[in-house]
Amino acid sequence: MSQTEENSVCSAQDVEQILKRIAFEIVERNLALEKVVLVGILTRGVSLARRLQKIIGETANRDLPLGVLDITLYRDDLSSATHHPVVRKTEIPFSLDGVTVILVDDVLYTGRTVRAALDSLIDFGRPQSIQLAVLVDRGCRELPIAADFVGVSVPASAQDRVMVRVEESDGFDKITVMPRDSTSGE
Amino acid sequence: MGFEHKDLLGTRDLSAIEIRSLLESAESFKEIAERPLKKVPALRGKTVVNLFFEPSTRTRTSFEIAAKRLSADAVNMSASTSSVVKGESLLDTVDNIQAMAPDIIVVRHKFVGAAHMIAERVGARVVNAGDGANEHPTQALLDLLTISEHKRLGPGLTVAIIGDIAHSRVARSNIWALTTLGVTVRVCAPPTMLPRELEKIPGLVVCERPEEALAGVDVVMMLRIQLERQDRLLFPSIRDYARIFGLNRQRLDLAAADAIVMHPGPINRGVEITSEVADGSRAVILNQVSNGVALRMAVLFLLGGQSYE
Numbered sequence: 176m177s178q179t180e181e182n183s184v185c186s187a188q189d190v191e192q193i194l195k196r197i198a199f200e201i202v203e204r205n206l207a208l209e210k211v212v213l214v215g216i217l218t219r220g221v222s223l224a225r226r227l228q229k230i231i232g233e234t235a236n237r238d239l240p241l242g243v244l245d246i247t248l249y250r251d252d253l254s255s256a257t258h259h260p261v262v263r264k265t266e267i268p269f270s271l272d273g274v275t276v277i278l279v280d281d282v283l284y285t286g287r288t289v290r291a292a293l294d295s296l297i298d299f300g301r302p303q304s305i306q307l308a309v310l311v312d313r314g315c316r317e318l319p320i321a322a323d324f325v326g327v328s329v330p331a332s333a334q335d336r337v338m339v340r341v342e343e344s345d346g347f348d349k350i351t352v353m354p355r356d357s358t359s360g361e
Numbered sequence: 362m363g364f365e366h367k368d369l370l371g372t373r374d375l376s377a378i379e380i381r382s383l384l385e386s387a388e389s390f391k392e393i394a395e396r397p398l399k400k401v402p403a404l405r406g407k408t409v410v411n412l413f414f415e416p417s418t419r420t421r422t423s424f425e426i427a428a429k430r431l432s433a434d435a436v437n438m439s440a441s442t443s444s445v446v447k448g449e450s451l452l453d454t455v456d457n458i459q460a461m462a463p464d465i466i467v468v469r470h471k472f473v474g475a476a477h478m479i480a481e482r483v484g485a486r487v488v489n490a491g492d493g494a495n496e497h498p499t500q501a502l503l504d505l506l507t508i509s510e511h512k513r514l515g516p517g518l519t520v521a522i523i524g525d526i527a528h529s530r531v532a533r534s535n536i537w538a539l540t541t542l543g544v545t546v547r548v549c550a551p552p553t554m555l556p557r558e559l560e561k562i563p564g565l566v567v568c569e570r571p572e573e574a575l576a577g578v579d580v581v582m583m584l585r586i587q588l589e590r591q592d593r594l595l596f597p598s599i600r601d602y603a604r605i606f607g608l609n610r611q612r613l614d615l616a617a618a619d620a621i622v623m624h625p626g627p628i629n630r631g632v633e634i635t636s637e638v639a640d641g642s643r644a645v646i647l648n649q650v651s652n653g654v655a656l657r658m659a660v661l662f663l664l665g666g667q668s669y670e
Binding site for chain 1: 385388397
């Protein structure tokens with residue numbers, strides 16, 4: 176990968192600030208925090224959800240339950256996928272009935288991942304509400320889906336590749352935009 | 362995921378990487394059985410035909426539940442209720458089923474190679490659910506999944522398979538899969554139930570007496586005596602067999618202190634295994650059944666999620 180064409184949008188420090196702000200917004204909007212749970216979409220959404228959990232734990236003094244969601248079995252492109260997607264483990268060890276679910280992902284793009292996640296969550300129970308938190312909204316929606324909490328808006332075209340790297344998976348935090356090349360899309 | 366086959370016909374054709382990725386994937390499917398709503402939409406609109414020419418309750422039900430939990434439409438056909446009793450040949454039956462455009466055919470037949478023959482003839486993807494005494498790959502894979510919950514599956518592990526090895530497709534599929542992963546396999550059976558060619562398989566030890574096979578072993582796999590596959594009785598009497606080869610508590614004490622006991626079912630209590638052992642704390646026989654659904658979901662998803670090119 177050529178580092179020269181990679182355009183850094185946010186540094187590690189920025190990501191930390193953004194997550195703090197999102198955490199505050201979640202607390203501000205949900206006064207009844209005892210009915211709020213976090214669910215991260217694998218892989219990076221889970222890392223981000225875990226960090227939000229930590230920040231809310233430290234600042235609002237409440238440990239929100241955290242679930243892990245793999246959306247593979249709910250994808251709408253299963254029969255056309257060229258490679259076989261690997262199914263990973265979903266872990267939602269609490270009831271979703273009547274709670275507010277904060278669904279967390281790294282990038283909001285077409286909206287298809289979120290659609291799959293919503294269908295999956297609703298199979299687990301009947302949440303009182305579902306709110307969506309994303310680190311980056313890059314536009315180019317293909318479905319009518321909007322986020323409730325957006326870290327940063329990066330208007331990018333379909334030819335661009337927006338990448339979120341997080342310490343847990345990649346060793347460092349960074350948001351970058353670069354032209355889409357032969358490497359696979361997100 | 363590295364799985365380059367149209368069909369799942371046996372564990373003999375699978376690489377260690379393929380076996381491990383199937384087991385890992387099955388691990389992710391276990392959780393679905395604990396959900397309030399035990400269904401995911403992955404195979405919506407796909408048709409799975411369970412074509413069973415031999416009696417089966419556990420395997421057929423397991424495949425049916427697996428298919429339904431993936432939202433596939435599962436259709437069961439058993440020989441006793443089908444046109445087979447009216448004289449239709451296997452290939453005619455298969456052609457007719459293929460004409461109804463199923464995506465996956467799960468087949469069990471008493472003849473070795475039946476699943477292979479069907480796989481070559483149809484465009485649908487085929488899962489072998491037992492062909493004669495040859496292979497029963499999903500049973501072996503669910504056995505491996507169960508072992509991996511308790512033991513590190515790889516070199517250093519020793520598994521004893523005791524019983525009617527010659528007539529057992531479960532034993533064969535397990536032997537191929539386990540030895541591919543570098544596990545040491547000991548087999549033990551009356552000499553009339555022990556195929557000679559086994560000795561040539563690397564990693565396989567043939568034992569004459571069960572005491573020898575059980576000594577310090579990590580996993581004990583007992584097999585059912587398949588009287589229906591024997592033209593004549595291959596040992597003096599069932600009582601003698603139980604006395605010499607049956608797994609009781611005293612014999613199990615020879616195995617490692619944390620050894621687990623497995624059985625593919627159905628159990629003949631008091632023959633190959635005593636009730637005390639089968640219901641004891643070291644038996645994982647019902648875990649095998651639960652894992653069977655998850656493993657078969659993983660297999661159906663792998664074969665049915667996309668078309669094969």
